[in-house]
Amino acid sequence: MYGNPTVVAMRRIQGELRDWLKSAPEGCALESYDPLTNWVIIMQGPEGGMGMARLYEGEVFRLQIRFPDRYPLEAPEVVFLPESPIHPHIYTNGHICLDILYDGVNGGWSPALTVSKVCLSLRSMLASNTDKTRPPGDQAYCRRVGERSPKLTRWAFDDDSV
Amino acid sequence: MADDSDLCSDYYDDDEDDESDQLYQVDSGNDYLGEDTQPEASSSRKQEWTVIDQCTLAKLQNGALEAVSGIMGCSRSTARKLLVHFRWDKESLMCTVADKGQEVVYRAAGVTSAVELEDPSASMAEVDCGSCLCSVARNECTSMECGHIFCNSCWQQYFDVQISDGNSRRLRCMAFRCGAICDEGKVGELLPDSSPALKRYQQALLESYIEDNQNVRWCPSAPHCGRAIQVDGDHYCEPQCCCGLMFCFKCGDLPHSPATCEMFQIWKQKSQDDSETKNWLCAHTKPCPKCKNPVEKNGGCNLVVCRCGQAFCWLCGSATGTDHTWTRISGHECGRWKDDMDKKVDEASRNHKRYMHYFERWKGHMDSLAKEDELRADVLTSVENLENADNELNDYSWITFGLDQVLVARRILSSSYVFAFFMFGNDMFKSEISEERNLANKELFEDQQQMLEAELERLSHLLEDAQKPANKSMQLRMLVINSKDSIHRRIVNLYNTLENDILSQLTQSASSIAPYTGK
Known part of the structure; x- marks a missing residue:
């Protein structure tokens, strides 16, 4: 549920915003946070170096975070706004296949995670990629889910290598 | 057989209380069916089951928790985490611990954390x-x-x-x-105490013993009686819950031995849907070539006229004119197609007849079973009255035992027709058993089946006589007892034939059935 956050959720989001403004994660900047439960973050493609490929150097992506009413007990909804990075775990519609973004039995979300930590994870996911392709079945998936939230998709997180 | 239910009758404090207690008392007389059940019969497979209600549930679960915490030297809470992870299979837990070591098992079961703690904040204010x-x-x-x-x-x-x-x-x-x-x-x-969440949590932990446990199944009664059945040993069995419901532990459906679970599922489907209606239509009607509605031939001549006015030839199904003689339709010739058409019609008709043969017998015995089951309550009351009134011959339990044997035999006999339908002359086992062999099996099986059926009807009749007050003679008593024993022997023989001569020739694992456990 969205649009009617609990007191705890509001306090927590304010806390995260305070921490973010004090020290934002590397390569990330907050574009907007109005309303407070809907953030847009600018994320720069990680530079190469240290043996890493420079697949996303110079690219800039926009990430949208929607906080649910029961945040942080429930995971935030995290999607890339167009154009989403080309990556084997990121679909054209911006949906991201990463376990920490989802609740449920095989999801890895924990209330101890923050937007800041999520951003770091996403950046390292981009940085460690070596194969700039879309996931298999990308077009079919995008057609099937339409405008639905990625949190309604049943994800199978089987690949930790990328 | 757990028989603790009277200990717990105060657990159910709602309206159903009276009813369930009554049902239980009725059924407690039935315990002999299971109590010292060591099937002298066909099977050496172990057959034991326990009825679990809310009281025994806590007891059984505590037993399992204590056993594990005793052996592993861990807390109850840890024992529960381990057992939930291993679906309450103690042996599997112990084997894995011996195999892979305690640390790996503890981590997999969530007893210990997978991450190291960053800052111990115990000392901070x-x-x-x-x-x-x-x-x-x-x-x-x-x-x-x-x-x-x-x-x-x-x-x-x-x-x-x-x-x-x-x-x-x-x-x-x-x-x-x-x-x-x-x-x-x-x-x-x-x-907080008495919060709904806490109640739900505790109930879920308790019911984990049932729902996460491969040896336990909820009683499938509807409305649900709140009990479950635990089976120690072979899962192919047909336990009876205290609420009176008997079911197949393997598939959760009504008892159906000697038919296999697979046979019964297909049979149920078949007897419910209209596939047999279609078979009948195929055997007895033909579609009108113009309006495609099925037309039944109700006269002798092969020129058939549909309600829509179209005339067609019954033999080949094609449209014709209406001029005809008794032997031929003018301007129409289709003799060389006749063989083929007849063959198809014959086969559909034969299949339908065959199915109806088995269906009628299955249904007949099921109907009798329902009637005899209704009779049971009356018989129990009248037996009780007799035992109180008559001082001379004060044991009438032979009537109850006789009737129980009828019920058991009736159920088996009924299902035996389902078994026969699929086993003989059906495609289910075509690849596994030769036609000649199957024909011999069929003879063997039908001999046993018919002998059982004859004796069952005799006992059923004797018991009807026993209902008349004038007929409580010693002689009748002996007849009933002998007939009951004879039925038991015949069921044992039937199952011996089934298991040793027929099913043992098959290799499919799905052909396992619950053994006969009467005595």
Whole structure:
């Protein structure tokens, strides 16, 4: 549920915003946070170096975070706004296949995670990629889910290598 | 057989109380069916089951928890985490511990955390709660066994959400990638007493013994009687719950031995849907070439006229004119197609007749079973009255035992027709058994089946006589007892034939059946 956050959720989001403004994660900047439960973050493609490929150097992506009413007990909804990075775990519609973004039995979300930590994870996911392709079945998936939230998709997180 | 239900009759304090108690008393007389059940019969497979109600559930679960905590030297809470992870299979738990070591098993079951703790904050006066990001006094925070600490209010809300999402049995620590299961004692302390979440949590832990356990199944009664059945040994069996319901433990459906679960499922489907109607239509009607509606031939001549006015030839199904003689339709010739058409019609007609043969017998015995089952309550009352009134011959249990034998035999006989339908002359086992062999089996099986049927009808008749007050003679008593024993022997023989001569020739595992357990 969205649009009617609990007191705890509001306090927590304010806390995260305070921490973010004090020290934002590397390569990330907050574009907007109005309303407070809907953030847009600018994320720069990680530079190469240290043996890493420079697949996303110079690219800039926009990430949208929607906080649910029961945040942080429930995971935030995290999607890339167009154009989403080309990556084997990121679909054209911006949906991201990463376990920490989802609740449920095989999801890895924990209330101890923050937007800041999520951003770091996403950046390292981009940085460690070596194969700039879309996931298999990308077009079919995008057609099937339409405008639905990625949190309604049943994800199978089987690949930790990328 | 657990017989603790009278200990617990006060557990059910709602309206159904009276009814379930009554049912139970009726059925307690039936215990001899299972009590010292060592089937002298066909099978050496172990057959034991226990009825679990809310009282025995706690007892059984405690037993399992204590056994594990005793052997492993761990707390009850740890024992529960291990057992839930291993679906209450103690042997499998012990084997894995011996195989892979305690540490690996503990981590997999969520007893210990998968991550190391960063900062032990035990000594600090205030704690930065990682969930609400607030500083909270140490005494308003709780750390789980894994060492992760959060404020009480965050724990509480987290538990609320997790429990209402149905994760009670795998209630994990809030820390990222920790994976440790929260200690049940601490969950109990953190949630307010008598909160719905706490109740739900405790009930879920309790029912884990049933729902996560491969040896236990809820009684499928509707409305649900609240009990479950635990089977120790072979899962192919047909236990009876205290509520009176008997069911196949393997598939949860009505008892159907000697038919296999697969046979029974197909049979049920077949007897419910209209596939046989279609067979009948195929055998007895032909579609009109113009309007395609099925037309039944009700006269002798092969020129048929549909209600839509179209005339057609019954033999080949094509449209014709209406001029005809008794032997031929003018301008129409289709003789060389006749053989083929007849063959198809014959086969559909034969299949339909064959199915109806088995269906009528199955249905007949099921109907009788329902009537005799109704009769049972009356018989019990009249037996009780007789035993109280008549001082000379004060044991009338032979009537009850006789009737119980009729019920058991009736059920088996009825299902034996389902078995025969699929076993003989059907495609189900075509690849596994030769036609000649199957024909010989059929003869063998039908001999046993018919002998059982004859004796069953005799006993059923004798018992009807026994209902008349004038007929309580010693002679009748002997006849009933002898007939009952004879039925038992015939069932044993039938199952011997089934298991040793017929099913043993098959290799499919799906051809296992629940053995006969009468005595």
